[in-house]
Amino acid sequence: MKKNNSKQPKNLINTLPEEEINILDNSSFNRTDNSNKIWKLIFLILSALSLILLILLSQSAGISGDEFYHYEHAENVYKYYSSFGNDSTAAVVTEKYNLPYYGQSVDNFAYLVTHILSIDNYMEFRHGLNAIMGWLAIIFTGFLTKKISGWRAGVFAIFLLLISSSFIGHSFNNLKDLPLATATIMTIYFIVTFLEQLPKIKWSIVIMLTLSIAFAISIRIGGLIVIGYFAVFAIVYYIWRQNFLKKEFFRVLLWSLGIVLFGYFLAVVSWPFAIKSPIDNPKETLENMTKFAISLRQIFEGQAQWSDVLPWYYTPKFILITIPMVVILGALAGFVLMFKNKKQWFYYFVLLFTFIFPIFWIIINKSNVYGGWRHAIFTYPPLVAFSALGIESLVKAYDKKYWKIIVLSAFGLLSINPIIHSIRNHPHQYVYFNELSGGMDKAYGNYELDYYFHSLREASEWVIANAKRDELTTGKKIVVACWHPKPINYYFRHDTAKFTTAFIRYNEKGDVDWDYAIICNTGIAPEQLQSGVFPPKNTVYKVEVDGKPICVVLKRKDKSDVKGFELKSKGQLDEAIPYYLKAINADPQNETALISLSEIYLRKNQPDSVIMFTNQMLKLNPNSENANYFKAYALFMQNKEQEALLLCDKVIKDNFKYSPTYSLAANIKLKQQDLYGGEGYLKGLIEIDRFEEQTMQQLLAIYQASGLDQRNAYIKLYSVLEEHYKKSGNKKLAQEYGDAIKQMLNNR
Secondary structure, eight states, rough: OOOOOOOHHHHHHOOOOOOHHHHHOGGGGGTTTTTTHHHHHHHHHHHHHHHHHHHHHHHTOOOTHHHHHHHHOOOHHHHHTTTTTSSSSGGOBTTBGGGGGOHHHHHHHHHHHHHHHOOOSSHHHHHHHHHHHHHHHHHHHHHHHHHHHOOHHHHHHHHHHHHHHHHHHHHHOOTTTHHHHHHHHHHHHHHHHHHHTTTTOOHHHHHHHHHHHHHHHHOOGGGGHHHHHHHHHHHHHHTTTHHHHHHGGHHHHHHHHHHHHHHOOOOOTHHHEEEEETTHHHHHHHHHHHOOOOEEEEEEETTTEEEGGOOOOOHHHHHHHSSOOOHHHHHHHHHHGGGGGGHHHHHOOOHHHHHHHHHHHHTTTOOOOSSTTTTGGGGHHHHHHHHHHHHHHHTSSSHHHHHHHHHHHHHHTTHHHHHHHHHHHTOTTTTTTOOOGTHHHBBBBBOOOTTTTTHHHHHHHHHHHOOOOOOOSSSSEEEESSHHHHHHHTTTTTTTTTTEEOOOOGGGGGGGGOEEEEEETTTHHHHHHHHHHHSSEEEEEEEEETTEEEEEEEOOOOOOHHHHHHHHTOOHHHHHHHHHHHHHHHOOOOHHHHHHHHHHHTTOOOHHHHHHHHHHHHOOOOOOOOOOOOHHHHHHHHTTTTHHHHHHHHHHHHTOOOHHHHHHHHHHHHHHHHHHHHHHHHHHHTTTOOOHHHHHHHHHHHHHHHOOHHHHHHHHHHHHHHHHHHHHTTTTHHHHHHHHHHHHHHHH
16 A cells, blocks of 8 residues: 555644544545545435435335235324324234334324325325435445445445345335334444544434434334444443543443433334333333244245244345345455454444344344345345445555456446346346346245235236226126235226226135236245246236246136136035036136135045046145145045045145144044044144144043043143143243143142
8 A cells, every 4th residue: 555645743643632543543534545535426426316216216116015004004193193192093902903013103204294295196105205214224324334434435335235126126115124224224323423422422413313213213113223232332332442431431321321211212202002101012012023923925945934934044045145246245355354454343343243133133033034034124234334345445455556447347247237137127126136046047936026016016007008898897897806905906096987906815816706817926836936837828917027927917718617616605516516617628727616626526525536636736736735635635535544644744744834634634543543643633733823622622532532531631631732832932821721730730
């Protein structure tokens, strides 16, 4: 490196207070390259352009899978405050309504504005607001990186976030997770600034740090993590600068406590559920949200897996295969070269800790995560800042012009793929898989793609522009069916004279009268995606990302299955059969008709016919739970018990929550006089929380057949239930069964 001939005279440096020396050491103004006015200008221009770009791009984005739930809760929050708490819906958690656990301040603000101004395109307004949240996350990541290593590094950070397709995609419509990323990086920035300025305490930084903490907590309870960051970074910074801060310790401690407490207070007053009990209710929220009750099936590594039992590495792997390679390589460079920058180790610690620790916490707590890594998106800006520092350190590794050109060119080339992806696939750029994953060709059928259902908008717009009535249209309006009716209703809200909407599940789509169906491939069996069974032959439009369909529009070609379903529902099985056969003749891949015929022939005690139709279904989807279950039942009816049991075990392996299979397997074991085996399958129902009266009676019969009297049979059953609920964390039910056992023992 060339020596800086303009450095301060040694005697002048010695006259400065130690804290001022620290500020100079860590300031970008002491680094000529990074304080270059051109890089500062680029930083400002890029920041301004990115704001305009994000807002404009967000207007063509689809509605995310969670938006309407939070929009409706925001309406309840508005009613809570406008009625001065008399309408307490937003503050009361019920079995079917857990949204009071969310502070969701950004959603609430969006609703307030759209309600007061009567904005018709309220979802587009929400998306514009969320784009501003994304922009704030970008520029604060840039500011933090600039604070550490100068304007050029700040430009790198902004650029890396702008080409991060997943992050940008969530900046369009994810008001649930993205704003937490914004609040987190803002808080980190102001924590670092607050600590750097000690022992001076500036009111402007105190106010911004307080508001940032309040902002994070007001979005969701996970925002409490920023208080932990504040404590950890303050301790680490104090150890690093202990001689410098020793005399100021108690004053700084009091200021810090005041900032945290007032920030928490501001968050509470914006959150109805917390207002009711500012300590207990946030504590309850934290306990419940870390063990979220909803479990969804997700395609991961080529298998449909339940989100509450995904592999521990689900989140880190999903991050690794969906972020740009330039970010990964920049982070690797940062990790290697950070040991040469010992004066900046505190900043490296801050960035690495805020990226690694939350993911580590998700893993060790076995948190229920799904939908890619959106729950951990707040960890990404620190990783990008660290990566930008790595690129900056690599650029400065040799003071040669050709070296800088080589490094910047290499990282520029690595950025081409995500840039092209974003341009080609807008507004679905968040469906991105990098070179490590093999791209979309390898990801299709192996990982969830449009898990937040953005593509429903493009498909809906195609239907609005192209759908026509025909001889199959039974009503005055064209029926458009979808698994996600609320977004569809929004898209069709101005066309209700021509269209009406209906709810369908993909595998049961033949049970409903519809003319067009909009189907995301989220929820489709991976085997069907991989084999090409999906999209079906009656597909008339595809929404594609890199040539792979993520959503399709189906046109109804035959409605015989609808008539068959009506007759089957009335118990007219024989009359339903011809209609289902006609439906299969029209479309041999009609899953609804194949499964319905399997069920009908099972009810008619005709196992040969059941096996014929289930075999046809299994050619389309070898892991169909319904088909395998019906076939196993038919084999059981034919006294082929071992074959039936093998199929039951297969179904349980493929989907351990498919409860009918446990009962069938238990009956097979009991028929074979295997009481222990039968008990094992019935206990499996307890493990998946499908414990019902029939299961209880079967277990009691098994225990009594094993030699226990009625009371001891109940004691054994209650012991099993007590142990299960202890293990699953349901202390209330565990206590109830434990008390019941004690009462029976005392009444001997």
